[in-house]
Amino acid sequence: MKSIMTIPEKYRPIIDHEACIRCKKCIKACSYGALEFKDDKVKVGKGCVACVRCVFECPTDAIIVNELPKQFAPHAVFSPEIRRSLISQANSGGVLLSSCGANAEYMDIFNDILLDAAQVTNPSIDPLREPVETKTYLGRRPGKVVVDENGKIDLDASETPIVIMDMPIMIGHISLGSISYNAQAALFRAATQLNILAGTGEGGLHNDFYPMAKNLCAEVASGRFGVTSHYLKEVSCVDIKIGQGAKPGHGGHLPGEKVQKLISETRMIPLGTDALSPYPHHDIYSIEDLQQLISVLKESTEYKVPVGVKIAAVHNVGAIASGIVRAGADFLTIDGLRGGTGSAPRVIRDHAGMPIEIAVSAVDQRLEQEGLRDKVTLCASGSIRTAADMIKCIALGADVVGVCTSAMIAMGCTVCQQCHRGACSWGIATQKPELTSRLDIDIATQRIVNMFHAWNEELKEILGAMGIDSVESLVGNRDRLRYIGPNPRIAEILDVKHSGEGWG
């Protein structure tokens, strides 16, 4: 037996040679080298990842990408996926890497939850005729409300800094380096146009993006790359990243080949060196240590911006969340296990953590029981795919949802899960100039704006149908949810009644 075994291909492009006009656009489009031109024909080789860029480029619809039949004998326990992984490890001896969200068939609890609607005794609201408020406030709740002579709440006079967004959505932290300049520019521009927030991700902020800083949330991760006092003072809020749902307990790794001039300048590290963020913050081993960092960041931003903490959803998430609020965080982000990432060991991505539905409800309940819930803005992220997921997540306890992968899909990402290879054919998760130029910033921005605008309209529709005139009134309103899934114990933990159970 050879020391390296071939792993059976999963996908294969099929060319209709009658329809093909031999323009070679598909060959240029394929950044994984799966197509070549030989003997006056497009020939299919190995390595197709089903990014389907070729399908979109073909002017004559002459190409499709097929999933191949499983090339293994049937077996109920050792699935083709497991056998593929084992062969790959036996070949390389290395940790299997992947990206862009857990791929295991976990329970999708959002799909097991139904929303309520109003009728007769609690009439619905028509959002086309009556106002339905989706404005959202991010920051520590003020201890007192100051009302001016016109009866309006004076936000400037409140004790704590607050960010006002037009919808309860924050584009999550995706760093420059994990994605291209054009992709990050589109995310930031979209956030500015929508008046929401976008996370900078780890690694600082490129000079070109400072004019959009009022719609940005700076991430302070364990590597502290690119973090300067100027940067922190320019943005709207600062987020200490302790953990990430896609890889709880893990740090960050940007391979040296991705650290090109743009990234090296922004992160303030030498060209071509690996950017490794430690697994823990080496100055944080207790809630008291975290409290110190929160204080330092508030001090260095002159108490003008909210300072938050992001943690991964793991088994002790409620207790940790409670400690973080007591430590003075103005907002708290819980990131669930199905969340996306640019690169993660597959074993962590697919097997560690907790679904966001359970985590957000557990944290909301715990903070409520301890009298802390009103002090903090609770953000939830980790596979919020649609407006329906967003609405259910808010009813489970979130004030704001963080969204990454859906925003990338709006830009063109086809979720092929190859981000870690740095050869994204859509010009998103790559630093290769010939690929990054494929992403048109204006078009990508408009597509993200369109998608989130549509989500907000759907949010208004649902709120109206529920007879609720403000998204704030939906936060933690679990009585407007019902569970229809197979495991009633999950409903108990979520504090959601089963379908068929009435009010009260």
Ligand code: SF4
């Ligand atoms: S893009 Fe379509 S028409 Fe052009 S060479 Fe490829 S298969 Fe043929």
Ligand code: SF4
């Ligand atoms: S960003 Fe690119 S490489 Fe990553 S999943 Fe999307 S299409 Fe694939």
